[in-house]
Amino acid sequence: MSHILVKRIKGTNDIFNDELKYWYHIERIFREIARRYNYSEMRTPIFEATELFIRGVGKETDVVQKQMYTFEDRGGRSITLRPEGTAPVIRAFLENDLSTGGLPKKFYYMGPIFRYEKPQAGRMRQFHQYGVELIGSSDPVADFETIKFAIDFLNAVGLRDYELRIGSIGCGKCRKEYKSALRKYYSDKYDQLCEDCKRRFNTNILRLLDCKIDAELAKSAPETTDYLCDECAEHFKKLRIYLDSLGIDYVVDGHLVRGLDYYTRTVFEIKHSSLGAQDTLIGGGRYDGLVEELGGRPTPSVGFAGGFERLILVLKQENIKIKDLPRCQVYIATVGEKARMYGLKLAENLRLKDISVDMDLMGRNLRNQLKHANRINARYSIILGDEELAREIAIFRDMDSGEQTEVDLDWMENYIAEKIKEGD
Numbered sequence: 001m002s003h004i005l006v007k008r009i010k011g012t013n014d015i016f017n018d019e020l021k022y023w024y025h026i027e028r029i030f031r032e033i034a035r036r037y038n039y040s041e042m043r044t045p046i047f048e049a050t051e052l053f054i055r056g057v058g059k060e061t062d063v064v065q066k067q068m069y070t071f072e073d074r075g076g077r078s079i080t081l082r083p084e085g086t087a088p089v090i091r092a093f094l095e096n097d098l099s100t101g102g103l104p105k106k107f108y109y110m111g112p113i114f115r116y117e118k119p120q121a122g123r124m125r126q127f128h129q130y131g132v133e134l135i136g137s138s139d140p141v142a143d144f145e146t147i148k149f150a151i152d153f154l155n156a157v158g159l160r161d162y163e164l165r166i167g168s169i170g171c172g173k174c175r176k177e178y179k180s181a182l183r184k185y186y187s188d189k190y191d192q193l194c195e196d197c198k199r200r201f202n203t204n205i206l207r208l209l210d211c212k213i214d215a216e217l218a219k220s221a222p223e224t225t226d227y228l229c230d231e232c233a234e235h236f237k238k239l240r241i242y243l244d245s246l247g248i249d250y251v252v253d254g255h256l257v258r259g260l261d262y263y264t265r266t267v268f269e270i271k272h273s274s275l276g277a278q279d280t281l282i283g284g285g286r287y288d289g290l291v292e293e294l295g296g297r298p299t300p301s302v303g304f305a306g307g308f309e310r311l312i313l314v315l316k317q318e319n320i321k322i323k324d325l326p327r328c329q330v331y332i333a334t335v336g337e338k339a340r341m342y343g344l345k346l347a348e349n350l351r352l353k354d355i356s357v358d359m360d361l362m363g364r365n366l367r368n369q370l371k372h373a374n375r376i377n378a379r380y381s382i383i384l385g386d387e388e389l390a391r392e393i394a395i396f397r398d399m400d401s402g403e404q405t406e407v408d409l410d411w412m413e414n415y416i417a418e419k420i421k422e423g424d
């Protein structure tokens, strides 16, 4: 029988060892900013009824048309691995009656997202998002708060040189006018469009603006911000006033449209030049119709999400210093059964003191135990053989300097605790 390795699925990743320090860094800071802005966590299931995304994200979007992992479960229901986090949070908001007790409700989330896309740097099939949803306010100050949250987060993570782009795609009323202007603009260019855009021309004309193939044609297309009705224009103006007054740099982009259908009015993206083709770190905006679309009362809302993997790419490229993972503090090397018994007790006592301890689990000789202690980058080691045990001492070794000290066994725990405190 041949034992061929089963490999992970294309577009997915295993995350371990030193790589984890980036994940912990982002998770810690995202939670910290959420606390400062008073957002509470929402954890939703990884799979949902397919209909949630068809209704929420939109039938004609690429996400729903081409990218969902959809399957029938054993009960014959159509299930989809979540391709984004907003529709699930709104579903949970409605299902759990979270509108009671006053609005807005402010949630943050982190977790895996699934999209069947062509994998490349910064584009995965299972990736991870952090995001927030501010549910229940139509006031532009809510748009401002989510944008400011995103900026504070990126700054706290250590990023510079990102670019905030904002736009407004208006409400149903003004978007209708904008769409007909767009249709007019593209109608005599129809033959030059790529196959996807020919289809989108009829189904989802806004998407022509961010097609990579037809980018040249989009350059002189009409701008969303020129077609806003009075209310939408006022809303967008107020948002800009808030951003200006808090000194946040941004670029107004009249061609900014997003890949999901639920957006109304404000849309925004934060990009980083070092990312190349997949340059969007964070995307978000207002979605005033989604709650109603999913069966609730009209509840204007706004939010954003960003991808862990892309952010990590930038952190690495920009050489941003990230706190190292905690080291193993003490390795206990023993020779002989008696010393091993003593070592087990010592390990137990040190762990109770919150010290991280590793010890030989392989029956290695002393030389190889110390080699292993080196390999796992232990900070200190304790060497204990029968002879030391007889003299009631052990050897304490500083693994970084190589310095060794004989320490009385009954004093060892205090000695280590002191050393670790000094090193902090």
Ligand code: HAM
Pocket: 083, 084, 085, 086, 115, 117, 122, 123, 124, 125, 127, 128, 129, 131, 132, 133, 259, 260, 280, 281, 282, 283, 284, 285, 286, 287, 302, 303, 304, 305, 306, 307, 308, 309, 310
């Ligand atoms: P989105 O623009 O589709 O928005 O995704 C947000 C972010 O997720 C992107 O800016 C990118 O960083 C990351 N991302 C998207 N696709 C991939 C992929 N295939 N591989 C790696 N990273 C990826 C949303 O999902 C909306 N739910 C955001 C939102 C929340 N709007 C309002 N509230």
